[in-house]
Amino acid sequence: MLRTFLKKALLKMGFNEKVYDLLKKIPERKLSTYKILAEKLNTKAYRAVGNALNKNPNAPYVPCHRIINSNGFIGGYAKGIKKKIDLLKKEGIEIKNNKIDLKKYLFKF
DNA sequence: CCGTTGACTCTTT
């Protein structure tokens, strides 16, 4: 189990790793978007970013709930969209009609 | 190995 995880982590270390790394830099009360992450990775594969989070091998460790759509809507969450909203609210982020004020909370790397 | 799919976003009807 642990072995499998380590093996994959050491062997892969590509696209996803970078995504998680960026994610970990986002402080509480802050947000970012799929777009920004992709651009940080020097790519336009916004989907691949979402895909990486969906698999989310580091679930509790990486704050993947702090990533939302570029239009300010929530997007999705592997464990349920409600859970995502709860977590965000808990961090002090206000959500109206499943939408977030990006300008207010956006974290700039 | 090729085709599909998806927590996406931008551009063009």
Added chain:
DNA sequence: AAAAGAGCCAACG
């Protein structure tokens, strides 16, 4: 303004 197309890339069958 709303819908469809295009681009991009990892994961899965």
